[in-house]
Amino acid sequence: MNKSTLAxxxxxxxxxxxxxxxxxxxxxxxxxxxxxxxxxxxxRDSGTKAAGAQKKNEEWGQGFDLRFISGYTQGTVGFGIDAxxxxxxRLDSGxxxxxxxxxxxxxxxxxxxxxxxxKSNGEAVxxxxxxxxxAKAKISQTELKLGTLQPKLPVIVTNDGRLLPQTFQGGQIxxxxxxxxxxxxxxxxxxxxxxxxxxxxxSIAGANGRTASGRDSNKFxxxxxxxxxxxxxxxxxxxxxxxxxxxxHFLGLVHNWAIGPGVLKSxxxxxxxxxxxxxxxxxxxxxxxxxxxxxxxxxKVDNNLxxxxxxxTVAGHTFGGGYQVSNGSSDFPWLNQGDGSSAYLTTDSQxxxxxxxxxxxxxxxxxYDFAKVGVPGLTAGMVYLHGDDIDTRSPASTGSSEWxxxxxxxxxxxxxxxxxxxxMWKNATWxxxxxxxxxxxxxxxxxxxxxxxx
Numbered sequence: 001m002n003k004s005t006l007a008x009x010x011x012x013x014x015x016x017x018x019x020x021x022x023x024x025x026x027x028x029x030x031x032x033x034x035x036x037x038x039x040x041x042x043x044r045d046s047g048t049k050a051a052g053a054q055k056k057n058e059e060w061g062q063g064f065d066l067r068f069i070s071g072y073t074q075g076t077v078g079f080g081i082d083a084x085x086x087x088x089x090r091l092d093s094g095x096x097x098x099x100x101x102x103x104x105x106x107x108x109x110x111x112x113x114x115x116x117x118x119k120s121n122g123e124a125v126x127x128x129x130x131x132x133x134x135a136k137a138k139i140s141q142t143e144l145k146l147g148t149l150q151p152k153l154p155v156i157v158t159n160d161g162r163l164l165p166q167t168f169q170g171g172q173i174x175x176x177x178x179x180x181x182x183x184x185x186x187x188x189x190x191x192x193x194x195x196x197x198x199x200x201x202x203s204i205a206g207a208n209g210r211t212a213s214g215r216d217s218n219k220f221x222x223x224x225x226x227x228x229x230x231x232x233x234x235x236x237x238x239x240x241x242x243x244x245x246x247x248x249h250f251l252g253l254v255h256n257w258a259i260g261p262g263v264l265k266s267x268x269x270x271x272x273x274x275x276x277x278x279x280x281x282x283x284x285x286x287x288x289x290x291x292x293x294x295x296x297x298x299x300k301v302d303n304n305l306x307x308x309x310x311x312x313t314v315a316g317h318t319f320g321g322g323y324q325v326s327n328g329s330s331d332f333p334w335l336n337q338g339d340g341s342s343a344y345l346t347t348d349s350q351x352x353x354x355x356x357x358x359x360x361x362x363x364x365x366x367x368y369d370f371a372k373v374g375v376p377g378l379t380a381g382m383v384y385l386h387g388d389d390i391d392t393r394s395p396a397s398t399g400s401s402e403w404x405x406x407x408x409x410x411x412x413x414x415x416x417x418x419x420x421x422x423x424m425w426k427n428a429t430w431x432x433x434x435x436x437x438x439x440x441x442x443x444x445x446x447x448x449x450x451x452x453x454x
Contacts, residue, residue, distance in 0.1 A: 028068065028454055029454050034450070038060040039059055040056070040058045040444075042441040043057075059113055061115055063088050064085075064089075065084070084131070088129070145173075146171045150167055153222065155239065161340065166340065170187050170189050182225055185222065201216035204287055206286050206290075207285050218243075221240070222239065223238070233255045244278040246301040249273075251269075262314025265313070267346065289331025289391070291357070303326060304327040309363075317368055318381075321364045331357050351404055358390055359388070359389060386402075388400075401434075408424065411424075422447065427442070
């Protein structure tokens with residue numbers, strides 16, 4: 001039993017002894033989240049770019065997300081426990097087009113398909129499930145959590161883009177003792193992917209292949225804080241370190257400015273990422289997207305990423321744009337086991353991230369809230385991104401480009417017997433001339449509903 005598991009077991013025992021204490025039950029909440037999720041990723045027009053690959057990935061399933069969040073026992077130090085139970089049931093896996101690759105003598109196969117885990121032969125499983133427990137303690141305005149976590153911070157972001165969400169295992173402390181200042185710190189040891197029931201160790205693109213040469217780490221430490229300088233201006237600093245892979249510093253500034261009848265939001269971000277430990281000299285730990293060290297496009301982490309996003313909201317309309325620059329000899333690094341992940345980027349889109357070495361990306365956005373014209377619950381939006389000057393392995397193709405167009409239409413029933421049922425359609429088109437990459441057209445249909453139990 002590892003140290004964090006033992007500590008969690010002890011903490012759960014302490015909480016169980018005090019579970020009848022006032023506050024623990026009275027302040028508890030329980031909900032059952034339902035998500036019906038269909039995805040179709042069409043690569044049939046990719047031609048020779050996708051030689052030997054499936055031309056269409058398609059899956060459909062029903063997800064159940066049961067959560068219990070306790071209150072705290074009374075006393076100087078309050079104790080509590082949270083639980084999350086996840087179940088995904090396969091409704092269809094596209095007749096063998098689930099996107100998974102089978103295991104071979106030299107390869108462990110893929111982590112799973114587009115939505116579901118897969119068997120050794122690449123077929124989707126009928127269902128998958130997991131249970132996560134989190135022990136917590138609170139004193140004054142400081143809270144400690146140990147167990148299953150879902151952090152959403154600039155240096156670590158939980159992915160929730162499929163049927164079930166990604167979860168992490170570790171410990172985190174959050175403090176709000178100082179007015180207008182939130183401090184966060186923690187350590188992560190394992191991650192459970194969005195299409196998995198198992199906890200895996202941590203890695204990055206380039207080293208996360210499902211082969212004997214794949215490498216990982218069980219130590220990601222992070223910390224930082226948000227300081228509200230004024231009611232409209234927030235400054236951020238965060239640090240993350242994945243042992244033997246990379247170190248990362250983040251600076252952010254978010255400002256809301258009332259201009260005329262609307263509000264202009266400015267979101268400025270800067271990441272500085274560099275190598276750590278074995279990543280600096282051991283090829284099996286190298287990052288992808290580095291064409292200075294080896295001919296295969298892998299090398300040590302070296303990236304500076306700057307971005308700015310500006311959005312103006314008025315009378316239900318939100319429109320604006322942004323620009324991002326990815327400098328350095330490697331792609332931008334983030335926690336990425338190869339089974340679906342998120343990064344804190346203004347360009348993290350439905351299909352692509354737009355964070356390759358050398359890439360310059362501009363984007364345009366527009367969305368509308370139809371409540372302004374008497375249709376509450378209906379929203380729609382569009383995002384267009386275009387990146388160029390991308391570094392590639394071949395000098396002849398350096399300066400490659402990519403673009404993506406995302407459309408989203410959502411409706412949440414505002415009243416009646418179906419109140420709070422959510423319907424969403426997400427459509428994306430991605431095109432590129434990067435060698436070896438596939439053009440993609442993707443559709444997602446999502447029906448969701450949350451049932452309060454406590």
